[in-house]
Amino acid sequence: MLNLFDKTRCKRCHNERQVRKCPRLDKNICWECCNSLRYDLSCPTSCPYSGKQEDSAKAPFPAFKADSQTESRNVNSLYIDIWLDKKQDALGGISPRLAATEDKKKLLDWLSSYQYPPQFPIDYLMTKLHLELASSTPISDPEVLVNRFMEAVIALDWQQLPAHSINTNPPAGCSERQIELLSSIPVLKRISTFKIIHSGTTEDGQTALVFLEINHRNDLSLVLSLRDKTWLIRQVILGSPKDFFLQNERYRAIAESLAKPDDAKAWDLLQEAFRIYPDSPDLYYYRGLYWQLVKETGKAKVDFFNSISLDNGFVPSFYHLALLNASDREYDEAILWFELLDKLQPKDPQNMNNLAACYAQTGQKSKAKTLWEEALKIQPGFEAARLNLEKLSAI
Numbered sequence: 001m002l003n004l005f006d007k008t009r010c011k012r013c014h015n016e017r018q019v020r021k022c023p024r025l026d027k028n029i030c031w032e033c034c035n036s037l038r039y040d041l042s043c044p045t046s047c048p049y050s051g052k053q054e055d056s057a058k059a060p061f062p063a064f065k066a067d068s069q070t071e072s073r074n075v076n077s078l079y080i081d082i083w084l085d086k087k088q089d090a091l092g093g094i095s096p097r098l099a100a101t102e103d104k105k106k107l108l109d110w111l112s113s114y115q116y117p118p119q120f121p122i123d124y125l126m127t128k129l130h131l132e133l134a135s136s137t138p139i140s141d142p143e144v145l146v147n148r149f150m151e152a153v154i155a156l157d158w159q160q161l162p163a164h165s166i167n168t169n170p171p172a173g174c175s176e177r178q179i180e181l182l183s184s185i186p187v188l189k190r191i192s193t194f195k196i197i198h199s200g201t202t203e204d205g206q207t208a209l210v211f212l213e214i215n216h217r218n219d220l221s222l223v224l225s226l227r228d229k230t231w232l233i234r235q236v237i238l239g240s241p242k243d244f245f246l247q248n249e250r251y252r253a254i255a256e257s258l259a260k261p262d263d264a265k266a267w268d269l270l271q272e273a274f275r276i277y278p279d280s281p282d283l284y285y286y287r288g289l290y291w292q293l294v295k296e297t298g299k300a301k302v303d304f305f306n307s308i309s310l311d312n313g314f315v316p317s318f319y320h321l322a323l324l325n326a327s328d329r330e331y332d333e334a335i336l337w338f339e340l341l342d343k344l345q346p347k348d349p350q351n352m353n354n355l356a357a358c359y360a361q362t363g364q365k366s367k368a369k370t371l372w373e374e375a376l377k378i379q380p381g382f383e384a385a386r387l388n389l390e391k392l393s394a395i
């Protein structure tokens with residue numbers, strides 16, 4: 001396989017990115033050109049991308065190796081187009097197209113007797129034969145979502161994006177902020193074309209990584225998460241899958257320079273990382289910590305909120321935003337974030353103690369009392385909670 005990260009154009013169409021060497025042309029070509037050749041099953045079998053027609057009694061369709069669902073769908077559709085007019089022994093020597101007009105049931109029974117790979121475009125086959133597909137719930141496909149997401153980005157239809165993201169039930173104001181942040185990423189505003197180059201899922205099946213080329217030039221990767229059997233967009237990476245795998249290492253370097261503390265170094269690393277990971281909740285969180293370090297509390301609050309807006313489950317940002325507000329005596333705001341944190345991490349004694357303290361500060365004594373008592377039940381030796389409860393009873 002060629003290096004997918006090499007941006008050289010296909011030697012056949014001179015338009016798309018070359019991704020593999022074609023033994024038929026002896027040229028490096030793109031996947032679309034490969035499909036437009038290999039669907040006729042005349043490629044040398046030594047090529048891993050040649051269609052493999054197993055025993056045709058076992059399956060009426062050949063197997064095509066593909067780097068993405070999009071490519072697979074494309075090559076199978078091309079094959080179906082010629083297959084429709086191929087005479088089939090199983091159909092008494094007539095073509096599927098003719099069989100569809102003569103004996104729909106027989107054709108359908110025959111087709112239903114086979115197992116199809118998950119990415120096989122059965123819907124396309126059925127439409128071409130004017131057959132009804134027994135209704136089945138469509139399986140969520142990362143690339144279908146990527147297409148919708150990218151089309152919305154190209155149309156600058158930012159309002160659509162939160163619905164495709166992991167944030168399915170955002171706290172007040174978070175969706176608006178997410179739109180603001182995404183729509184201010186310069187690269188996203190300048191996308192006119194996209195092509196899926198490669199896609200894959202992690203071993204546990206919970207994360208999908210789709211690698212695209214945008215504007216026939218630049219790399220873009222989308223990270224998706226599986227939630228309740230539905231794929232959702234987690235992150236935009238202005239780079240290749242390599243940058244996805246380097247992400248944690250880069251964040252660790254930022255965390256280390258913040259811990260030292262070396263705020264100048266941390267700032268440089270943050271700037272550098274934001275260019276590749278523009279909607280990373282981690283980066284906004286780390287920048288929030290940076291602002292705290294240089295005593296810019298207002299900016300820190302904004303960045304913790306940004307972080308939460310990009311990932312409504314990003315626990316450390318809730319914690320820091322709540323604490324900052326509490327120390328600024330903004331108790332109502334602190335209560336809001338501590339309560340949300342309590343929903344994300346129920347029955348955490350430390351958080352319950354903080355929340356109870358905010359209740360006490362705002363005169364909600366019975367709420368505070370109940371919470372402290374509950375925290376002490378969970379963690380009987382929790383000294384701070386015990387002292388707070390004593391103080392409250394003394395008032």
Ligand SMILES: [Zn+2]
Nearest residue numbers: 010013030033
């Ligand atoms: Zn090409």
Ligand SMILES: [Zn+2]
Nearest residue numbers: 022043047049
């Ligand atoms: Zn080939």
